Amino acid sequence: MTTSYRSTPPSPDSPEPPRSRPSALSIGIWILVAVVGAVCWGVVALVRDEHISAVWLLGAALGSYAIAYRFYARWISRKVLGADDTRATPAERLENDLDYQVTDRRVLYGHHFAAIAGAGPLVGPVLAAQMGYLPGTMWIIVGVIFAGAVQDMIVLFFSMRRDGKSIGQMAREEIGPVGGAAALIGVMAIMIILLAVLALVVVNAMAASPWATFSIAMTIPIAFFMGFYLRTLRPGQVMETTVIGVALLLLALVAGGWVEDSSWAEAFTLSPETLVFCLIVYGFVASVLPVWMLLAPRDYLSTFMKIGTIALLAVGIVLARPVMENAAVTDFATNGEGPVFAGALFPFVFITIACGALSGFHALIASGTTPKMIEKESQIRMIGYGGMLAESFVAVCAIICASIIDPGLYYAMNMPAGALGATLQSASDAVASIGFTVTPDQLQAAATAVEEDTLVARTGGAPTLAVGMSAIFSDAFGGGGQAFWYHFAIMFEALFILTTVDAGTRVGRFMLQDMLGNVYKPMGDVSWKPGVYVTSAIVVAGWGYFLYAGVTDPLGGINQLFPLFGIANQLLAAIALTVVTTLMIKHGKLKWAWVPGIPLAWDAAVTLTASWQKVFSDDPILGFFAQRERFSDAIAAGEVLPPATNMDDMHQVVTNTTVDGILAAFFAILVVVVLADAARVCIRTLRAGGEAETTEVPYVRSEIVAPSGLIPTKEEKRAMASAASGGDDGGDRR
């Protein structure tokens, strides 16, 4: 890599490379893609009264992604942002072998995708399927194209132009201390909720299932083994270690089936409360131990499992071509009385889908490690926009999984336990009461097929997804094995949720240490043991509280907490979009400010409406405080309201709804503060002539020649060849 730089004056006005006319072949191909996509959309949206194949949804998604990536994303990158490949990226200017490292675009895409993809796009769409597959699918595809992928790419761009500053830092420096502080507190609070909800998904999947509990517990010793193997026996041999780890993992999965049929089963049949305790201890230990012992090896395992399973699922859907059993749009979309989550389509479908269409959390990644490793500015399209398209594709696969299973079974699995009652008959009756049918025999047969005691009230999304996945896999790859595939799917989700929980606890601890370091110096030192223990404990206690409250909530933890998680995540997106819209204006690009501005307006409308309803609605199934009033009135009258079964439950509902309501209001206020502060800055900028000083790092000419997209164009190949013959190794290293 080059170490000396030639400084040149700021970039010329038109950074665009000379354009060649598109060939007739390329025009033909894009017309074909557009037609195929349009036909798939037509079938998905218009066919009624008969069940359509899931393949149409995949076609509609992929066709739309291709067009959006080729045209909209490229236009944003070139015209709106002015990504300039003659300008050196922070990775090139500051290369230090640590944070700043010029990284091949395909490798960085892998890192970025592994960092953004998690359980959110798998769980959200499963819950949103209660409104039918159409609203969810439409939002996943349209949302990612105009909001989610745009947010990720623009945040990545602005952070890259500032040497990889975080979204919190950008908020503080470009908006002001108030907006910055609100953004920072928002990030911290949102992370706590996120960890609690994700942990709740795992607890619900493991509770009373010895097979799942055993195989997931075994991932801990396997990770330890891998950690020590890499540290002492074979330093740096990651691939070899991962192959051994995956083999052990599959063995643990098969062994789970044996454990279930053995005398050990009882030892691994744990109540949700016990599992909460285990997770809290685990989260604390993982946050305190050095990363090489537990966290890093788990991360290798979960990344490979994640990408492998998602690829397998896409292939499985194409091979099995399952038929959608779910309705396109259910009555719950309009009447807002759905049992899985309360509220009508607007705004709650957008809140529930969360990560697959627009995820505020991605702004943390796109302003974290990724901008410090990018090789060429124009690669933001492939990495930022393209990475999010892949995440959206995962969400489409998830909504397919939830929609190919029988709707009666879907509701029997996802309604709150209190509503379903204790027997298969009562569950069947409860499902019938909302207009769907599933017989007790069918419920029993479904549970037997996957070798679980029962599937009734297995909320949280993971078990539903696993049932759908096991149906697809056993159909696509023949040979049945539904029970194996079910537990494979559970394990795969639990694995990377736990990775998020331990990585998140650690990141939360660092943030907290950073904040407390301002008050008491030693706290900021990340190796000062007392500080490490205290801050880890605080973070774990934070999400542990919500996890415990969720597990014991008589109204159903996931049903209560998931909307809060969705609101939090979407509000974080509102903060990120506000920061980048403000930056567009400060850079004198008011003309293009609508590109992040429209998704911001939409997202703010959705989330503030949802927060408003959650706080102020008089409907006790929707509004937290209305719910609280109903239960506290009943307590005053000495009554017990179902689904609570005793006075303790009643008091618990009152406590939980109070906390949840205050949090919903708190999140909304934070975002309003950031929005107001940003509006002040924007107005000041516009009054002063429409441009303001920003913290953008000045132009330095790049010495690297590398392609912009996945496949190098002819011109790029020529440029790389001529750079290589000049004796410089700054090109593509392959």
Added chain:
Amino acid sequence: MRAAVASGLRGVWWYLREVSGETAYERHVARHRVEHPDHPPPTRREFERARQDRADARPQQRCC
């Protein structure tokens, strides 16, 4: 045909090694030779250990 498959597989292997960070040491040694030709580069064990210990202070955020 066989050549195409072989080159495809080589590509996959290259990708996996790069993504997993297995090639970090090779890159470091190459850089070290250019910048400090008079010092011997660290051994693989020393390098990986230092890299792991640095990772302690820089947890990689994982998303939802």
